Amino acid sequence: RTPTLAVIGGDGIGPEVTAEAVKVLQAVCGEQAFSFVDYDLGAERWKRTGEVLPDSVLAELDGCDAILFGAVGAAPGDKSMPSGILERGLILKIRFAFDHYVNLRPSRLYQGVPTPLASSVTDRGPVDFVVVREGTEGLYCGNGGVVRPGTPHEIATEVSVNTAHGVERVVRDAFERATRRRGKVTLVHKHNVLVHAGGLWNRVFEQVAADYPGVQTDYLHVDAATIFLATDPARFDVVVTDNLFGDILTDLAAAVTGGIGLAASGNVNPSGEHPSMFEPVHGSAPDIAGQQKADPSAAILSAGLLLEHLGRTEQAAAVAAAVTADIESRDGTPRTTPEIGDAIAARLG
Ligand code: NAI
Numbered sequence: 206r207t208p209t210l211a212v213i214g215g216d217g218i219g220p221e222v223t224a225e226a227v228k229v230l231q232a233v234c235g236e237q238a239f240s241f242v243d244y245d246l247g248a249e250r251w252k253r254t255g256e257v258l259p260d261s262v263l264a265e266l267d268g269c270d271a272i273l274f275g276a277v278g279a280a281p282g283d284k285s286m287p288s289g290i291l292e293r294g295l296i297l298k299i300r301f302a303f304d305h306y307v308n309l310r311p312s313r314l315y316q317g318v319p320t321p322l323a324s325s326v327t328d329r330g331p332v333d334f335v336v337v338r339e340g341t342e343g344l345y346c347g348n349g350g351v352v353r354p355g356t357p358h359e360i361a362t363e364v365s366v367n368t369a370h371g372v373e374r375v376v377r378d379a380f381e382r383a384t385r386r387r388g389k390v391t392l393v394h395k396h397n398v399l400v401h402a403g404g405l406w407n408r409v410f411e412q413v414a415a416d417y418p419g420v421q422t423d424y425l426h427v428d429a430a431t432i433f434l435a436t437d438p439a440r441f442d443v444v445v446t447d448n449l450f451g452d453i454l455t456d457l458a459a460a461v462t463g464g465i466g467l468a469a470s471g472n473v474n475p476s477g478e479h480p481s482m483f484e485p486v487h488g489s490a491p492d493i494a495g496q497q498k499a500d501p502s503a504a505i506l507s508a509g510l511l512l513e514h515l516g517r518t519e520q521a522a523a524v525a526a527a528v529t530a531d532i533e534s535r536d537g538t539p540r541t542t543p544e545i546g547d548a549i550a551a552r553l554g
Pocket residue numbers: 218222275276277278279280281296465466484486487488489490491492493498499500501503
């Protein structure tokens with residue numbers, strides 16, 4: 206059976222960068238390796254039809270082997286789009302429906318890529334780590350409400366949810382990944398202040414660690430973790446953390462490793478019960494959309510994570526190596542989105 210990949214290009218530069226990711230997948234796996242099915246979703250679809258993600262489309266996506274996602278979203282000044290409608294109605298809906306409990310965000314500082322890090326910091330060793338962010342619980346699951354809205358006595362709550370089951374499975378995933386990497390896991394939380402959730406994370410982390418005697422462990426409070434990301438990022442291999450801390454840490458991680466055009470991510474259901482979704486961290490970039498100026502590297506690296514998830518380890522490594530070679534050979538000459546995609550595809554030949 207030919208695996209089916211759903212392609213949700215989305216809005217703005219989303220379709221431009223995903224087209225290059227598809228090109229690279231075909232170059233490395235062969236034209237016939239996957240059947241690609243395009244789905245028209247995002248701000249443009251909503252404006253045309255009023256639909257965000259019909260249940261029938263969600264059911265079809267569930268039948269695919271994996272999802273390649275570009276980005277969705279209108280221009281920030283566009284007032285016709287109610288705030289949050291695509292985040293809650295599309296991105297978070299897919300994450301929750303398909304139980305994407307591992308949000309995977311690798312960061313690597315490539316040679317020659319400008320970084321705000323001092324040379325005394327980059328001299329400490331290669332920067333190459335992955336943040337395993339919990340994707341289905343924490344502060345992002347909509348557990349809260351408003352009492353007496355709009356009055357001076359308004360009370361708004363947003364209560365973080367942490368379950369033993371949810372914490373255990375993501376921590377175990379982080380340890381598994383560490384065994385295939387440099388063998389170190391850092392737990393990031395704030396258990397001195399968030400004693401209830403932090404206590405659970407800490408206990409589960411120690412229990413799981415006992416099953417992996419070969420893996421070195423470390424703990425950092427989230428505020429200290431931001432300091433080390435800027436002063437000693439080489440100390441990290443696998444970082445495991447909750448939904449909110451992971452969101453913030455990974456943007457900082459992208460910033461210190463050369464920016465948004467290179468940051469890839471995966472929303473993973475490791476059991477394979479539902480399809481996982483792979484996407485660049487960046488958004489639809491309305492400011493450069495339609496100009497073929499977007500860097501497709503993050504989307505292509507995300508396609509590499511997709512291959513790894515599907516067990517195509519060698520092809521995944523080949524994609525990562527081709528992107529690395531392309532990035533490290535850049536001399537500042539401007540290239541269009543398809544030119545970068547073609548150059549990377551040519552290396553996979
Ligand atoms: P953005 O990531 O789209 O753009 C931020 C800046 O980075 C812009 O100057 C843009 O030109 C640049 N940029 C982004 N990707 C690039 C690439 N591949 N190559 C070169 N430059 C790149 O974030 P922004 O402007 O805050 O959001 C724009 C829209 O995207 C909004 O509607 C937002 O809601 C949405 N968004 C969607 C996401 C998703 O679909 N997962 C994630 C983040 C934002």
